[in-house]
Amino acid sequence: MKKKEAYCASWIVPVVSPPMREAALIVEDGVISTIVPAHELPRHAKNLKIYNFPNGVILPAWVNAHTHLELSYFKDETIQAGVFFEWVERLLAVRAQKENPQRVKTAALQQMRRMRQSGTALAGDITNGPLLEPLPDEPLERTVFYEILGFLPERAEAIFEKARQELQARNPHAILTPHAPYSTSPKLLKKIANASARMSIHLAESKSEYAFLTEGSAELTAFLKARKAWPESWQTPGKTPVGYLNDLGLLHGKTLVVHGVQGTDSDLDILKNIGAAVCICARSNDRLNVGLPPIQKYLEKGIPLCIGTDSLASNVSLDLNDEIYYLWKRFNQALHPVTLVRMATLNGARALGREGEFGSLEVGKKAAFNVFDFDHAIKEEPESAVVSRKWRRLRCF
Numbered sequence: 001m002k003k004k005e006a007y008c009a010s011w012i013v014p015v016v017s018p019p020m021r022e023a024a025l026i027v028e029d030g031v032i033s034t035i036v037p038a039h040e041l042p043r044h045a046k047n048l049k050i051y052n053f054p055n056g057v058i059l060p061a062w063v064n065a066h067t068h069l070e071l072s073y074f075k076d077e078t079i080q081a082g083v084f085f086e087w088v089e090r091l092l093a094v095r096a097q098k099e100n101p102q103r104v105k106t107a108a109l110q111q112m113r114r115m116r117q118s119g120t121a122l123a124g125d126i127t128n129g130p131l132l133e134p135l136p137d138e139p140l141e142r143t144v145f146y147e148i149l150g151f152l153p154e155r156a157e158a159i160f161e162k163a164r165q166e167l168q169a170r171n172p173h174a175i176l177t178p179h180a181p182y183s184t185s186p187k188l189l190k191k192i193a194n195a196s197a198r199m200s201i202h203l204a205e206s207k208s209e210y211a212f213l214t215e216g217s218a219e220l221t222a223f224l225k226a227r228k229a230w231p232e233s234w235q236t237p238g239k240t241p242v243g244y245l246n247d248l249g250l251l252h253g254k255t256l257v258v259h260g261v262q263g264t265d266s267d268l269d270i271l272k273n274i275g276a277a278v279c280i281c282a283r284s285n286d287r288l289n290v291g292l293p294p295i296q297k298y299l300e301k302g303i304p305l306c307i308g309t310d311s312l313a314s315n316v317s318l319d320l321n322d323e324i325y326y327l328w329k330r331f332n333q334a335l336h337p338v339t340l341v342r343m344a345t346l347n348g349a350r351a352l353g354r355e356g357e358f359g360s361l362e363v364g365k366k367a368a369f370n371v372f373d374f375d376h377a378i379k380e381e382p383e384s385a386v387v388s389r390k391w392r393r394l395r396c397f
Contacts, residue, residue, distance in 0.1 A: 002028050002029050002047075003028065003029050003030075004026070004027070004028050004033075004047050004048050004049065005026070005027045005028075005048065005049045005050075005051065006024045006025065006026050006027075006041060006044065006048050006049070006050045006051065007024065007025045007026075007027070007051050007053070007058060007369075007371065007397070008022075008023070008024045008025075008038050008041065008050060008051065008052045008053065009023065009024075009025075009053040009054075009056035009057060009058045009371065010022060010053070010054060010055055010056060010057065010377055010378060011023075011056070011057040011058070011378055011382040012024075012025055012035055012057075012058045012361065013057060013058065013059045013060075013341065013361070013382055013383060014035060014060075014360055014361040014362065015059075015060055015341065015342055015345050015346050015359065015360040015361065016346065016360045016361075016362060019381075019382050019383070020035060020037070022037065022038040022039075023035055023036065023037055023038055024036050024037075024038050024040075024041050024044075024050075025058055025361060025367075025369065026044055026048070027367040030366065030367050031364060031365070031366065031367060032361060032362060032363055032364065032365050032366075032367050033363060034363060035361060053371050053373060053395075054377075055373060055374045055375065055376060055377055055378070056371045056372060056373050056374070057371070057372045057374070057378060057382045057385065057386055057391070058361070058369055058370070058371050058372075059341065059345070059361075059369060059370050059372065059386060060345045060346070060358065060359055060360050060361055060368065060369055060370070061119055061120065061121030061122070061345075061358065061368040061369055061370055061396065061397075062118075062119045062120040062121065062320040062321075062324075062344050062345065062348075062370070063120070063121070063122045063123075063124075063306065063307075063344065063345055063347075063348030063349050063352065063354075063358055063359060064115065064120045064122070064123040064124065064307070064308055064309055064318065064320050064348070065123075065124045065256065065279045065306040065307060065308045065347075065348040065351050065352060066124050066126065066200065066256070066258045066279045066281060066308025066309070066310060067123050067124065067125055067126070067308055067309050067310060067311060067318055068125070068126045068127070068310065068311035068313070069108040069111060069112065069123070069125050069127070069131055069142070069311075069318075070104050070108060070127050070128070070130045070131045071311035071312055071313045072104075072107035072108045072110065072111040072311070072312050072318075073098075073099070073103050073104060073106075073107035073312075074091075074094070074311065074312045074313040075107065075111070075312045076107075077094055077098070077313075079091060079094065079313055079314075083289070084205070084206040084207075084208060084288055084289070084290055085206075085208055085219055085220065085223050087288055087314070088223070089223070091313050099130070101130060104130045104131065105130075105131070105135055108131055108135065109135055109138070109139075111312070111318050112135075112138055112139045112140050113139045114318065114319070115139075115140055115318050115319070115320075116139040116140045116396060117396060118319040118320065118321055118394065118396075119320060119321060119370040119394055119396050120140060120318075120320050121140055121141060121358060121366075121368035121396075122140065122141045122142070122143070122348070122349065122352065122354055122357075122358045122368075123140060123141070123142050123143070124142075124143050124145065124200060124256070124279075124308065124348070124351070124352045125142040125143065125144050125145065126145050126147050126177075126200065127144060127145070127146060127147065127174075128146075128147055128148075129146070129166065131144070132144065132146055132166065132167075132170045132171050132174055133170050133171050134171070141354075141358075143175070143352040143353070143354060144171060144173070144174040144175065145174065145175050145176075145177040145199070145200045146163060146166070146167055146171070146174045146175065146176050146177065147177050147178070147179050148160070148163045148176065148177075148178065148179070148184070148188070148192070149178065149179035149180070149183040149184045149188075150183075150184065150185060150188055150229070151182070151183055151184065151185050151224055151229045151230070151231060151234075152185060152229060152231050153185045153186070153187045153188075153231055153233070154231075155185075155188075156185050156187040156188035156191060157191075159188060160188060160191045160192070160195075163176060164176070164195065175196055175198055175199065175200075176192055176195050176196045176199075177192065177196060177199040177200050177201060178192050178199065178201050178250075179201070179202060180201065180202040180203065180205070180209065181201075181203065181209070181213060181241055181244055181245060182208075182209050182212050182213070182220055182224075183229075185231070186248060189245075189248055189250055190248060190249070190250075193248070193249055193250045197254055198254040198255075198256075198353055199250070199254070199255055199256070200255075200256040200258055200279075201245070201250070201255065201256070201257065201258060202258050202259055203241050203242065203245065203257045203258060203259060203260060204240070204241040204242060204257070204259060204260050204261055204262040204263050204267070205258075205259035205261055205262070205285070205290055206261070206262070206288075206290045207262060207290065207291070208220050209241055209262070210240065210241060210262040212236070213236065213237055213238075213239055213240065213241050213244050214236070214238060214239065214240060215236060215238070216236040240262075240263060240264055240266075240267050241262065241263075241267075242257075242263055242267035242270055242271065243266070243267065243270065246270050246274070251270065251271070251274050251276050252274050252275070252276065253274060253275035253276065254353070255274075255276045255277075256276070256277050256278075256279055256306075256351045256352075257271065257276050257277065257278045257279065258278075258279045258281065258308065259279070259280075259281055259285060259290075259293065260278040260279075260280075260293050260298070261285055261290050261291045261292065261293045262290075262291070263294070265297070268294075268297055268298065268301045268303065269301070271301070271303050272301045272302060272303050275304075276303070277303070277304040277305070277306055277347065277350065277351040278293070278298060278303055278304070278305050278306075279305075279306050279307065279308045279348075279351065280293055280295065280305055280306070280307055280308070280327070280343070281307075281308045281309065281310040281315075282323070282326060282327055282330065282331075283309070283310075283315050283316070283322070283323060283326050284309070284310035284311075284314040284315045287314055287315065287316075288314055292330070295327075295331050295334050295335060296331070296333075296334035299334060299335075299339065304347050304350065304351070305343050305347060306343050306344075306347040306348035306350075306351045307320065307323055307324065307327070307343050307344050307348060308323075309322075309323050320344060321389065321394070323344075324340060324344055324387050325387065325388070325389050327340060328340060328387045328388060337381060337383040337384040337386070337387045337388070338381070338383045340383070340387050341383045341386065341387065345358075345359045345360065346359035346360045347359075367397060368397070369397050370394060370395070370396055370397070371394070371395040371396075371397065372385075372386050372391040372393075372394055373391060373392050373393040373394075373395065374390060374391050374392060375392050
């Protein structure tokens, strides 16, 4: 016999349709079977277990579209924020000295459990290898991006081939993806683009990156030379990061642009025309002093936005409620609560290619949802009450 349950609340927010007042979400064997007004529930009552949340708001589970779970052990490390590439140097130094497989896995699982308890059911997780394979009993689902980099063109073939073999041996479902345009040679970028229908790339994050591609940057050049990763044949393309990747053919409707802080109106037109999504990691951007993304301009252009926390090396938590609340406070005039909820749910699922399972409350999708309990009945827009953290308790299903 199928396991059949009903979750009744004062509000249900499907995301793809208007909120429903006094409604019930019916689930059969972990899959959403229907949503009905509460007064119609007796028609479905046979073999039905009912859960009531009289002051509750039911929303789809959150989607964290960009994080680095393998850096979760940085919760116990202090990396001073400040100038972006000084922070990168410190990050690399800590990884070289203190990263080990057991530490990575233990910290990652701990953070996954915290993420699930705070309402996230799906994450777009970037790994350089330590978390390429699924861990035992992962408490949330991951779309795994296997990130490779290498700025020396003569090494592109070897780097790519090694990564391709690793992918096949350890996790064929993972997605090969590049790190950033300042760390991945044009030759390697093109090879990855030809191999991956979908990708996620750090783009237009810092002013140094922007200057490196538009006019040349002494800071970034020195950084690459110090790491013996500087090709003497490199010529500054004289293009913005977005323009540069677009000319290389890496930007398309299945490209997830992460950060997108630095850009021009022409860059936004490119992203709009190709249908790329942008992942906003605002708390990380703020902490690393790279600026904040032009969210209002993105919205005006109709560019789909989603939300990521980035890692604990550049953020204080991977709790998407914290990220949502920060955005609500910082961009209150530009971001309507309904838009913010969509960014944290359906837009993230679409950016990861998982909208058939997550991101909205629809028939046939996984029953991954959050119940936000309030002390009193919600008299305002339910999305507004949730993003402004007026709720008392969160339960995750």
